[in-house]
Amino acid sequence: MRAVTIALMSEVNQELAARFDQMSKVLEILDENRFRVASYARAARALEALGDDLARIGPDEKALVKIDGIGKGLAALIAEYLRDGRMADYDQLMASIPPGLPALLEIQGLGPKTIALLWKQAGIESVEDLKKKLANDSLADLPGLGSKKLENLRKSLTFAQTAGQRFRINQAMAMAQWAIQELCDKAEGIKRIEYAGSLRRGRETIGDVDLIVACGDEHRGGISEAFRSLEPVTEVLGSGDTKTSVRMGSGIQVDLRLVRPEQFGAALLYFTGSKEHNVKLRERAIRRGMSLNEYGLADRDDPEKLIASEDEPSIYKALQVRWIPPELREGRDEIERAEKGELPELVTVKDIRAELHAHTQASDGRMGLRDLAMLAIDLGYHTLAITDHSRSQVQAHGLDEARLLRHVEAIRSLASELEGQIQLLAGSEVDILADGKLDYPNSLLKQLDIVVASPHAALGQDSKMATSRLLKAIANPYVTILGHPTGRLLTRREGMNPDMRAVLKEAAQRGIAVEINASPWRLDLRDHHARMAIEMGVPLAINTDAHDSNDLDNLYYGVQTARRAGAGKTHVINCLDRKELAKWLASTRA
């Protein structure tokens, strides 16, 4: 555990989120009031998603209770931690059970009741203990643990050791689209089929894929069978009348739900979530004398009396609120905002008219300059910026000064040829070096139409250094866009953790844009930082950072991230028309 004095920025948020999460698990194993358990878990999620830095808010309980999900009790705990660097309740709680016990909750099929039983009656205190006892068959005497259950536990343990947990959104999307196509080809009677869950909400990583199928009752068996028989299925986790779960070879879990066509909207809404959004919708239904479940919105007193169920908009309408796009359904303030008419018209892929960050064969791209330009023309863009890597990116064939100048010449030459079809901007993705200096001198940057400044190396810097590094880069008068500010790679590398509020404040003052890098590896800015950017008046740039022709399709993920932040097209510079964009670019150099 880090001492609080050196825990910086949102490291504090993460630390406190981890503690509340842990506390909720311990309380659950101790069979505490389930609503109390849920409160700690909810608080943990709230802190993880909090754009603001708790260290900045400080031990001010009045300010802390303003955070949704934090009440008086938890605010006092947070304040205690921020003030003293410790939390007595946490220490006490953690001392009350063996430290290895909460980790058992991660094992599929193992819940708090069974863990408590294993602990109290078999002396199991950790995953290791469980493995040993499972191996020598000494658990069969425990009540409620038959041979089947033990076998399933063995399987879960093997899986937990070998497999990762969350998948990047493009991996989940590929699986979802493939499975949908296969089922449509191979099964009879599918009336509608959609993916739901966090994939539909556009989260940056996905735990499992949910598919919702509308069909008549007579087709259920066949569709379930076709699903279980999909070639990549390695394990059927469960299969009943309306629900089947399988695990694919890649490790990803896919759930299939079968519903009647007239219930499709309710099921789609329910399984799209988020859980928190659903809870709020249900509470809203109850306040209005109705009840909502995956089969529909019904009269509370007469559940047979369906009010809405066939599609999502009719359900929202009956709840007296505008339809809410899935990307916003995170259970924050979206329902209240929708009610007040404050939800913006969210940006769409069609609104994007310019690509402002792309690579060619000059550095590490696969496309030639002309091929890339042609693709951009096909996509209907009015502007394409060519931004190859700068000299320090040796492994990516970064351009030294002489090569960059020749490249610029080539771009300008092609630009005049294609005048009237597309505007080509000669630019660079310039490395922000570890000390915040840029990889080219200003005399060179000055000659470019656009400069995307991004960090690529020294990403393990502490938060303080990362912050001053980015601030220094933003202050450079020739930077146009701050590219993928943290340098993270999802499921692979955490990246830097700068004080994003300070970075965005500087960007706002300088008048430059900050990128949402649409690569599913990056999605950087992430959603809640993009939301913070909007609140602070910083323009967003949604760029694919394309290295290959397929990469241009990643735009969808970047747009979804922007939508999750509540961005409309006025917040995104790629939506400006050609003239407006030129004017904006000029303004960054004023």
Add this chain to the structure above:
DNA sequence: GCCGTTTTCGGCCCGACTGTTTTCAGTCG
């Protein structure tokens, strides 16, 4: 422990599937 458009107490979402249960508890989403 949180929360408030029946608000400071009394609620807090609810159904499917599995396994061991002979009527239901635990887990999951």
